[in-house]
Structures are given as C-alpha cells and as structure tokens.
Amino acid sequence: xxxxALHWFRRDLRISDNSALHRAATEADQVVPxxxxxxxxxxxxxxxxxRQEFLCACLDSLARNIETLGGRLIFRSGDAPAVLRTILLxxxxxxLYFNRDPDPHGRTVERNITALCRELGVACHPCKDVxxxxxxELLTNDGNPxxxxxxxxxxxxxxxxxxxxPKPRQLSTPPDLPSEPAPTLHTWGLHSLRTTLPPAGEHAxxxxxxxxLSSRLxxxxxxxxxxxxxxxxxxxxxxxFGTLSIRTIYKKVAHALxxxxxxxxxxxxxxxxxxxxxxxxxxxxxxxxxxxxxLEFNESYRGLPWHEPGPAFHAWKSGHTGFPIVDAGMRQLxxxxxxxxxxxxxxxxxxxxxxxxxxxxxxxxxxxxxxxGEIASNNGGWQWSAGTGADAAPYFRIQNPWTxxxxxxxxxxxxxxxxxxLADVPSKLLHLPPPNGDPLATHYPAxxxxxxxxxxxxxxxxxxxxxxxx
Numbered sequence: 001x002x003x004x005a006l007h008w009f010r011r012d013l014r015i016s017d018n019s020a021l022h023r024a025a026t027e028a029d030q031v032v033p034x035x036x037x038x039x040x041x042x043x044x045x046x047x048x049x050x051r052q053e054f055l056c057a058c059l060d061s062l063a064r065n066i067e068t069l070g071g072r073l074i075f076r077s078g079d080a081p082a083v084l085r086t087i088l089l090x091x092x093x094x095x096l097y098f099n100r101d102p103d104p105h106g107r108t109v110e111r112n113i114t115a116l117c118r119e120l121g122v123a124c125h126p127c128k129d130v131x132x133x134x135x136x137e138l139l140t141n142d143g144n145p146x147x148x149x150x151x152x153x154x155x156x157x158x159x160x161x162x163x164x165x166p167k168p169r170q171l172s173t174p175p176d177l178p179s180e181p182a183p184t185l186h187t188w189g190l191h192s193l194r195t196t197l198p199p200a201g202e203h204a205x206x207x208x209x210x211x212x213l214s215s216r217l218x219x220x221x222x223x224x225x226x227x228x229x230x231x232x233x234x235x236x237x238x239x240x241f242g243t244l245s246i247r248t249i250y251k252k253v254a255h256a257l258x259x260x261x262x263x264x265x266x267x268x269x270x271x272x273x274x275x276x277x278x279x280x281x282x283x284x285x286x287x288x289x290x291x292x293x294x295l296e297f298n299e300s301y302r303g304l305p306w307h308e309p310g311p312a313f314h315a316w317k318s319g320h321t322g323f324p325i326v327d328a329g330m331r332q333l334x335x336x337x338x339x340x341x342x343x344x345x346x347x348x349x350x351x352x353x354x355x356x357x358x359x360x361x362x363x364x365x366x367x368x369x370x371x372x373g374e375i376a377s378n379n380g381g382w383q384w385s386a387g388t389g390a391d392a393a394p395y396f397r398i399q400n401p402w403t404x405x406x407x408x409x410x411x412x413x414x415x416x417x418x419x420x421x422l423a424d425v426p427s428k429l430l431h432l433p434p435p436n437g438d439p440l441a442t443h444y445p446a447x448x449x450x451x452x453x454x455x456x457x458x459x460x461x462x463x464x465x466x467x468x469x470x
Contacts, residue, residue, distance in 0.1 A: 012242035025168035050337035061201025071171030099129035205238035227340035236372035282380035296388035322447035325405035337371035348385035406431035
C-alpha cells in the first residue's frame with residue numbers, strides 16, 4: 001500500500017543534505033512538502049522586515065527547487081499544531097518528518113506535535129539537522145553540560161561528524177492538494193526598509209561557501225577581525241535559514257584542512273571550525289539553561305542596576321553616538337541586516353559598559369535587525385559582552401572604542417564606508433576622542449559620553465553589586 005509522508009519545513013529551507021526530507025523521500029511513496037507561515041502582524045520582538053524579506057526570498061527559491069524534483073511546496077498559515085492536524089487528517093498522512101529546532105519555543109511546539117501524532121496514529125520522525133552535535137550529545141565526564149567553551153570545543157572537534165546526505169531524486173506531491181500563496185512582507189503587515197540583502201536560497205548559499213573556501217577561510221584567523229576586509233565567511237544567514245547545512249560546511253572545510261600542507265592555513269581553517277563550535281556551544285547552553293533568555297547566566301550579576309533607556313539608546317540604535325566605529329557598525333546593520341562580528345562585540349560592550357544599558361535591550365534590537373538572528377548565538381554574544389554569560393569576558397574587560405577602531409580599522413575605510421560625514425577626516429583623528437568634546441565633522445554628533453569616565457563608573461557598579469551578593 002503506498003505511503004504518504006509530510007515533510008514540515010522550518011529552518012531547513014533546502015533540498016540538499018536535509019535530514020528529515022531525505023528520510024521522508026526514502027521511506028515514503030509520496031511526500032507533501034509543507035511550510036507553515038506564522039500569522040503575527042506588525043512588530044515582533046524577535047524578528048523584523050529584513051529577516052522576513054530574506055525568508056520570503058528563500059522560500060521562493062525553495063519552491064522552485066522542489067519543482068525541479070517534480071514536487072510542489074505547499075503553503076498554509078496559522079498555528080502549527082492546528083494546521084498540521086488538518087492536513088494530516090485531510091491528506092491521510094502516514095508519517096510526519098521535521099528537523100528539530102534548537103530554541104525553547106520550537107521545542108515546546110515539537111512536544112505538542114509529537115502528542116498530536118500519537119493521538120492521530122501518525123508516525124512522528126523528528127530529525128537532527130541544525131547542529132552537528134545537539135542537546136545532550138556532548139557532556140562533561142560527570143554528565144553535566146559544559147559551561148566553558150575550551151573543553152567543549154576540544155570534545156566537539158574530536159567527535160565524529162555525520163556526513164552530508166544526497167538530495168532526493170524526486171518528490172511526488174499529490175496534485176490536487178490546495179496551497180495558500182507564498183508569504184510576502186505584507187503577510188505580516190511589514191514594509192521593506194530597502195535594506196541591501198544578499199542573494200537568497202540554496203544556490204546562492206553554495207556560491208558563498210565556494211567563495212569562502214577559495215578566497216577567505218585560508219586566512220580567516222588573520223583577517224576576520226578587520227571589518228573593512230572580506231575576511232569572514234558570510235555564511236551566517238545561510239546557517240540560520242538552513243539554505244546550507246552545517247554538515248556540508250564542515251565536510252568541505254575539513255577536506256581543505258586535511259588537503260593543505262601549510263601550517264598557517266591549517267591554523268586559519270581550525271579557527272573557523274571553532275567558530276562553528278561556538279555556535280553549538282551556545283545552542284547547548286540555551287538547551288540546558290533556557291532561562292538565559294530572561295536572566296543572566298551568571299547568577300552573581302542578576303539585578304545589576306542598569307540605566308533606563310532614553311536618548312542615548314536611540315543614538316546607539318541609529319548610529320549617532322559620536323563614536324565612529326560604533327556608529328559605522330549600527331549603520332551597516334541598518335543598511336544590510338548584517339554587522340561584522342568584531343564590531344558586534346564593540347557595539348554590544350559600548351551599550352552595556354559605556355551607556356550602562358541592559359544587554360536585553362541590545363539583544364532584542366539585534367534580533368529585530370539581523371538577517372542571521374540566531375537566538376542562542378545572539379544571547380550568548382550579548383551576555384559575553386556584558387560579562388554575565390557562559391565563559392564570558394570578565395566585567396572589568398571593557399573595550400575602548402577608540403583603540404578598537406585604531407587596531408582593527410586603522411585606515412578608517414570601514415568607518416568612512418558607513419559614515420560619509422567623516423569622509424574627509426584624517427584617519428588618525430577617527431581613533432581619538434575629539435578635543436574639547438567637539439564633533440569630528442559637520443553634521444556628525446559629538447561623543448555622547450566620555451569613555452574613560454564611564455569605564456570607571458562601570459567598574460564601581462559591578463564591584464558594588466558583587467559586594468552586595470556576598
């Protein structure tokens with residue numbers, strides 16, 4: 001008797017090396033490829049127009065790719081359990097396949113879906129796909145989750161990795177199955193911010209991977225901290241939406257690592273692999289300690305006396321703080337939905353240590369603005385910068401925005417790219433507090449705070465708070 005399966009696309013928007021889709025296509029005669037569009041409207045706490053616009057483009061690409069296999073991507077909208085209940089019953093589905101989500105909300109939905117399948121007598125097949133090592137796979141010798149990255153990364157690097165999977169040869173979707181239209185920004189009541197987005201979809205993601213392997217990753221460790229250079233992989237949004245699998249990335253980088261005879265290249269490629277491990281380290285932190293989305297991971301720092309957001313917060317968000325490297329990062333984010341990772345650290349530490357504003361404010365703003373907004377990594381990065389997270393920078397490590405820009409953008413190329421008001425300012429002046437607190441240029445604001453003063457204030461705040469915890 002022919003079997004009919006449903007593959008529920010979530011954050012795995014590709015046909016190649018897709019764990020759940022591969023299994024569905026292998027085990028069933030017919031596969032219904034389904035995407036469920038969320039129905040919120042207006043502002044969302046954890047996403048925004050750039051990411052939703054990129055999502056729509058990824059879905060358009062996915063739909064075309066599925067058609068090349070003879071199938072059809074079905075769109076439905078609403079609450080996932082309700083939508084799945086209807087389609088499982090109406091289409092007499094025998095088995096449901098989906099890839100597991102690393103976030104708390106996604107896990108809650110999965111528990112509800114598993115119970116639904118049990119009620120309906122439908123086989124339920126959650127698959128591992130987002131991470132090479134997820135949830136409880138890598139634990140300490142005592143069976144506890146890692147809280148420090150270095151020992152975790154050693155075990156991560158040594159652990160056996162699953163190989164990539166082939167894409168299905170064909171997908172046979174019931175021809176009479178109705179579908180809603182693919183979502184657009186208007187679906188969520190949003191309007192384009194005219195952000196310059198990268199090409200979306202599986203083919204574009206693979207092109208970016210090829211470019212990274214051919215011209216960037218061999219010098220990754222040496223170049224990645226300089227925002228004016230093309231020194232990073234630029235694959236983060238592809239991992240976030242699953243247009244590229246972590247297995248494919250790892251295999252290709254590992255192959256390059258084993259093929260090279262250059263010690264420097266090996267070190268650079270290994271550094272990149274450790275960044276993949278950081279991603280999964282933060283995922284396992286979120287899995288075992290989901291309260292980090294609301295509270296400081298380090299209990300000693302809970303209840304810190306953050307300032308109330310006001311004009312300074314708005315200056316930070318809009319890139320008008322008078323600190324060129326900070327403003328360049330925030331303007332890059334607004335224009336592209338991306339910010340260089342070194343600059344993410346600079347801007348995050350400026351918000352928390354110079355402006356004394358709650359890291360949760362920045363965390364949410366980044367999630368609303370970033371194409372690659374990954375809840376676990378974003379939370380981990382913000383808590384690291386604030387000094388409150390797992391294996392975080394100590395509270396007394398406070399980056400100086402002036403010296404950071406001098407070190408990592410010495411010629412001012414990154415600053416000038418995003419702040420045209422500073423086009424004619426000599427490079428050396430871009431990395432120094434302006435005399436008497438004056439603006440560096442016409443139409444550019446004076447620094448809204450004095451870094452040296454605020455650094456001392458931060459040390460007092462943290463020391464006083466820790467003293468009260470004893």
